[in-house]
Amino acid sequence: MLEVEVYYHGIPPSGEGFGSVGRGEHAGIPAFWTLSEPYGCRDWWPGKNDLTDKADSIDVIVRSPDIYRTASNGLLVKDEVNNHIRTCHWKHRYPIVSYLIAVAVTNYEVYDETAYPAGIPVLIQNYVYPETLAQTMQYTAQTAMIMELFSDLFGIYPFAVEKYGHAQFGWGGGMEHQTMSFMGRFDYEIIAHELAHQWFGNTITLNSWQDIWLNEGFATYLAGMSYQYFFDGYHWPFWKSQAIEYVTSEPGGSVFCEDTANVERLFSPRLSYYKGALLLHMLRWIMGDEAFFKACRNYLNDPELRYGFAGTGDLKAHLETMHGRDLTWFFDDWLYGEGFPSWHVRCTRLAGEDYEIELTQQQSHPSVEFFELPVAIQFRGGDRDTTIVFDHRYNNQSWMIYPGFIIDSVKLDPERWLVSAGNTFEPAGSPVSTNVYPNPAYDRLRVALTAEPEAVSVADLSGREIKLKYLREGSGLTFDLKDLAPGLYLLQIKNKEGLTVKKFVKR
Numbered sequence: 128m129l130e131v132e133v134y135y136h137g138i139p140p141s142g143e144g145f146g147s148v149g150r151g152e153h154a155g156i157p158a159f160w161t162l163s164e165p166y167g168c169r170d171w172w173p174g175k176n177d178l179t180d181k182a183d184s185i186d187v188i189v190r191s192p193d194i195y196r197t198a199s200n201g202l203l204v205k206d207e208v209n210n211h212i213r214t215c216h217w218k219h220r221y222p223i224v225s226y227l228i229a230v231a232v233t234n235y236e237v238y239d240e241t242a243y244p245a246g247i248p249v250l251i252q253n254y255v256y257p258e259t260l261a262q263t264m265q266y267t268a269q270t271a272m273i274m275e276l277f278s279d280l281f282g283i284y285p286f287a288v289e290k291y292g293h294a295q296f297g298w299g300g301g302m303e304h305q306t307m308s309f310m311g312r313f314d315y316e317i318i319a320h321e322l323a324h325q326w327f328g329n330t331i332t333l334n335s336w337q338d339i340w341l342n343e344g345f346a347t348y349l350a351g352m353s354y355q356y357f358f359d360g361y362h363w364p365f366w367k368s369q370a371i372e373y374v375t376s377e378p379g380g381s382v383f384c385e386d387t388a389n390v391e392r393l394f395s396p397r398l399s400y401y402k403g404a405l406l407l408h409m410l411r412w413i414m415g416d417e418a419f420f421k422a423c424r425n426y427l428n429d430p431e432l433r434y435g436f437a438g439t440g441d442l443k444a445h446l447e448t449m450h451g452r453d454l455t456w457f458f459d460d461w462l463y464g465e466g467f468p469s470w471h472v473r474c475t476r477l478a479g480e481d482y483e484i485e486l487t488q489q490q491s492h493p494s495v496e497f498f499e500l501p502v503a504i505q506f507r508g509g510d511r512d513t514t515i516v517f518d519h520r521y522n523n524q525s526w527m528i529y530p531g532f533i534i535d536s537v538k539l540d541p542e543r544w545l546v547s548a549g550n551t552f553e554p555a556g557s558p559v560s561t562n563v564y565p566n567p568a569y570d571r572l573r574v575a576l577t578a579e580p581e582a583v584s585v586a587d588l589s590g591r592e593i594k595l596k597y598l599r600e601g602s603g604l605t606f607d608l609k610d611l612a613p614g615l616y617l618l619q620i621k622n623k624e625g626l627t628v629k630k631f632v633k634r
């Protein structure tokens with residue numbers, strides 16, 4: 128074992144990125160803080176400034192004039208005043224990556240709250256400006272319920288033995304410093320976002336800045352998704368609609384970050400945050416809640432990754448294990464590919480209450496040839512409705528549907544699971560003359576009936592009758608053609624009006 132002691136001193140520069148060392152004031156009182164993400168810790172302490180190694184523990188000791196308090200990672204183990212100099216000693220005994228180590232100093236008011244994830248008390252410490260104490264307390268009061276929700280969904284708060292906390296600072300946004308998020312403002316979503324990072328970003332840290340979406344996509348999604356569980360779900364549909372609208376406001380851009388030297392691109396709210404969040408949302412739609420959440424928990428609990436580092440491939444492996452299928456196609460389209468699909472839905476009334484649905488898709492960016500996705504479409508007729516999920520794999524793909532009513536409106540993706548925009552519809556038309564479809568037919572043939580038949584039969588071209596199984600469905604019949612040899616056949620329908628003969632081709 129090698130022990131190294133490093134002595135250094137100096138006045139730090141304000142730094143690159145978000146300004147790794149910040150100075151400001153509030154109500155005329157000076158404030159000091161650090162914000163090292165992504166590359167700034169070297170501006171104020173000598174550390175291992177990369178994503179390959181975490182310190183197994185840290186001690187942070189800060190001396191300041193006694194009217195100030197210091198907020199940092201872990202637990203405050205000493206707070207002493209001598210000759211008007213206050214010494215605060217913070218001790219953190221969990222693995223921590225360099226960019227999550229931080230201090231903030233000003234004349235803080237400090238108050239504690241308690242959360243009970245899985246019934247276990249967890250300390251929540253708040254370091255806030257005295258002049259905004261009352262408003263801030265209203266917001267931080269929501270922290271406990273969010274921590275309890277995330278603990279239910281993703282496993283207990285990962286630093287429960289120490290604490291969680293907020294320290295107000297002079298930068299505009301929030302920063303998820305481990306066990307002590309720094310907050311430029313307080314509102315529900317930013318509290319949920321920074322707290323979510325304690326699981327996604329801090330417990331498991333990205334192993335490359337190119338995968339910044341693993342931090343920001345998860346934190347953004349968890350904050351949005353938590354609306355599903357709180358406030359009677361009122362904000363959830365709005366959050367989804369606004370996120371989709373924002374992501375699709377430009378035709379290109381990938382979630383994967385190619386150019387990590389460009390800090391603005393790295394932290395692009397549209398791509399790294401919201402498109403990353405919706406990538407997870409779509410995975411949840413494709414996999415179902417049970418498999419999706421279990422995969423996330425397995426990822427967080429993976430001993431190779433927990434309190435260490437991971438890349439997209441590690442998450443993908445856990446998702447695939449629970450899904451039981453390869454997801455490379457999905458990550459190709461949605462992580463590395465750019466843009467989004469626009470669908471055209473054509474709804475043709477064939478006869479009675481039988482319809483043909485045809486889907487075509489255009490892509491907003493040439494990097495993706497086709498977005499293969501399950502697409503939910505809601506059909507309404509009068510006061511009735513039905514939602515059918517179509518597995519859309521290629522253009523001009525069509526399906527027969529029997530909604531059991533006359534369709535008067537069609538809505539694509541009614542629950543907003545998919546990133547898409549500019550979808551168009553061709554409304555249901557009047558019945559077409561043919562009542563046998565599809566033609567040519569493959570493994571089944573649908574016969575739409577306008578009146579109750581006396582007899583239905585299939586014959587070959589010589590008139591010889593062929594026995595085929597069929598099912599009564601809605602206002603028509605469905606023949607099973609699996610055992611029928613390819614060729615041209617005649618369908619004969621006898622009813623009160625007489626005998627109707629239709630030709631059809633079996634392929």
Ligand SMILES: [Zn+2]
Pocket residue numbers: 303320321324342343346
């Ligand atoms: Zn974040």
